[in-house]
Amino acid sequence: MQELLSGQNLACERDDRLLFSELSFSLSCGDVLQIAGPNGTGKTTLLRMLAGLLPDYEGEICFKGQPVLEDPERFRENLLYIGHHPGIKLNLTPEENLRWYQALYRPASAEQIHYALARVKLTGYEDVPCYTLSAGQHRRVALARLFLHPAPLWILDEPFTAIDQGGVKEIEQLLADHARQGGGVILTTHHNLSLPAELKVITLGQSRQQKESFHEKDSQLNTEQVTEQDPFTVDQRGEHD
Amino acid sequence: MTDSSVGQISTWRAFTGTLKRDLLLVFRRRSDIVNPLLFFSIAVTLFPLGISPEPEFLSNIAAGVLWVCALLATLLSLDSLFQQDMADGSLEQLVISPHPLFILVLSKVLVHWLVTGLPLTLLAPLLAVMMFLPDEGFGTLFITLLLGTPTLSLIGAIGAALTVGLRKTGVLLTLLILPLYIPILIFGTGAVMATSNGMAVGGHLAILGAMFLIALVMAPLAAGAALKISLNG
Numbered sequence: 001m002q003e004l005l006s007g008q009n010l011a012c013e014r015d016d017r018l019l020f021s022e023l024s025f026s027l028s029c030g031d032v033l034q035i036a037g038p039n040g041t042g043k044t045t046l047l048r049m050l051a052g053l054l055p056d057y058e059g060e061i062c063f064k065g066q067p068v069l070e071d072p073e074r075f076r077e078n079l080l081y082i083g084h085h086p087g088i089k090l091n092l093t094p095e096e097n098l099r100w101y102q103a104l105y106r107p108a109s110a111e112q113i114h115y116a117l118a119r120v121k122l123t124g125y126e127d128v129p130c131y132t133l134s135a136g137q138h139r140r141v142a143l144a145r146l147f148l149h150p151a152p153l154w155i156l157d158e159p160f161t162a163i164d165q166g167g168v169k170e171i172e173q174l175l176a177d178h179a180r181q182g183g184g185v186i187l188t189t190h191h192n193l194s195l196p197a198e199l200k201v202i203t204l205g206q207s208r209q210q211k212e213s214f215h216e217k218d219s220q221l222n223t224e225q226v227t228e229q230d231p232f233t234v235d236q237r238g239e240h241d
Numbered sequence: 242m243t244d245s246s247v248g249q250i251s252t253w254r255a256f257t258g259t260l261k262r263d264l265l266l267v268f269r270r271r272s273d274i275v276n277p278l279l280f281f282s283i284a285v286t287l288f289p290l291g292i293s294p295e296p297e298f299l300s301n302i303a304a305g306v307l308w309v310c311a312l313l314a315t316l317l318s319l320d321s322l323f324q325q326d327m328a329d330g331s332l333e334q335l336v337i338s339p340h341p342l343f344i345l346v347l348s349k350v351l352v353h354w355l356v357t358g359l360p361l362t363l364l365a366p367l368l369a370v371m372m373f374l375p376d377e378g379f380g381t382l383f384i385t386l387l388l389g390t391p392t393l394s395l396i397g398a399i400g401a402a403l404t405v406g407l408r409k410t411g412v413l414l415t416l417l418i419l420p421l422y423i424p425i426l427i428f429g430t431g432a433v434m435a436t437s438n439g440m441a442v443g444g445h446l447a448i449l450g451a452m453f454l455i456a457l458v459m460a461p462l463a464a465g466a467a468l469k470i471s472l473n474g
């Protein structure tokens with residue numbers, strides 16, 4: 001499979017705290033990559049870094065083998081990023097919100113937007129201001145972009161926040177479909193993903209925890225130093241194909 | 242799913258799309274337009290009441306008062322330029338969209354001018370009547386504001402972009418931006434005073450125009466870079 005996105009020796013420091021270092025990964029077409037780890041271990045930071053929102057990072061991020069910084073426009077055309085905040089204007093209707101997103105990317109007809117909203121169970125809410133909708137529905141408006149924007153690479157930060165169980169299943173199905181069609185997905189979530197395809201997992205901050213318990217026994221060891229050595233693990237959970 | 246299907250991305254459409262969205266947002270929250278205008282009218286009205294209603298005295302200070310109040314009204318409205326977008330996450334989406342950021346910043350600044358600078362410019366001649374501005378000064382006042390208020394919006398966008406990531410902007414935005422506003426104020430009022438005294442204003446207007454053009458070229462780039470820094474914080 002062709003390589004979609006890869007990171008080499010990524011490191012990030014925030015407020016003098018090293019979140020992760022020497023992080024390398026590779027995402028091929030057809031992969032779903034979950035960034036796991038406890039709160040505060042840098043999951044969102046890593047996603048923002050991959051999406052190009054943190055300009056000063058260490059290491060190298062390549063899109064289809066080419067460093068992202070060499071041609072950021074090409075990378076951004078191929079990226080759909082839904083961040084921690086859904087990016088929904090409360091004073092606009094779901095349809096108007098999506099129309100703006102499509103103006104930034106590819107224009108969509110009213111039918112396409114209605115279809116996307118129907119897929120996220122928002123039929124009948126097309127013309128109501130978003131401030132009357134619930135948090136879960138805001139998230140659904142943002143997720144409707146997945147049906148409108150044909151980018152191969154999806155980076156989703158906590159896409160299941162405030163989404164009900166049925167909705168989570170549908171989105172999992174959508175992610176699996178996207179991967180099967182040759183796309184790549186990177187997401188963070190605390191849900192146990194049940195995907196038919198293979199799921200790659202990067203766990204951030206895992207070794208730190210292990211070392212921290214060790215640290216209790218040996219108080220001379222500095223946790224900050226320990227994280228620099230091996231702050232991540234990659235395991236492949238082969239959940240049949 | 243392929244690179245070719247995204248070939249229809251158009252920066253012009255992104256510009257007009259952002260323009261339409263922001264105008265629609267302002268239309269839904271009309272207080273955003275009314276506030277600077279109300280401030281402008283009230284502040285100007287207070288001068289005759291507070292200092293002196295003498296026509297000779299007022300006509301002397303008219304140009305300065307109108308320009309200072311227009312400048313402060315613009316300054317007050319700058320806070321909200323990027324704040325909402327930052328809070329709801331659509332600023333991130335602007336930054337990672339496949340378009341030059343300065344184009345999208347320019348579209349946001351244009352909306353800001355359309356809803357503050359332009360109404361201020363249109364309202365100013367009315368208030369100038371109250372301030373006994375000499376008849377010859379009206380045309381110049383209108384032209385200087387027409388050239389000056391977009392410059393105020395453009396330069397203000399840099400400050401707004403730099404401070405949008407801070408939890409409390411407070412007085413910082415004013416401190417950053419006010420020194421840059423002073424040349425515009427000097428040449429704006431200078432031009433109106435010069436016409437009132439029967440002198441040529443070509444030089445003043447040329448400098449105001451030059452400042453507008455420099456701001457038009459440089460400010461969106463600077464504000465775009467500042468937004469990237471603010472998002473990083």
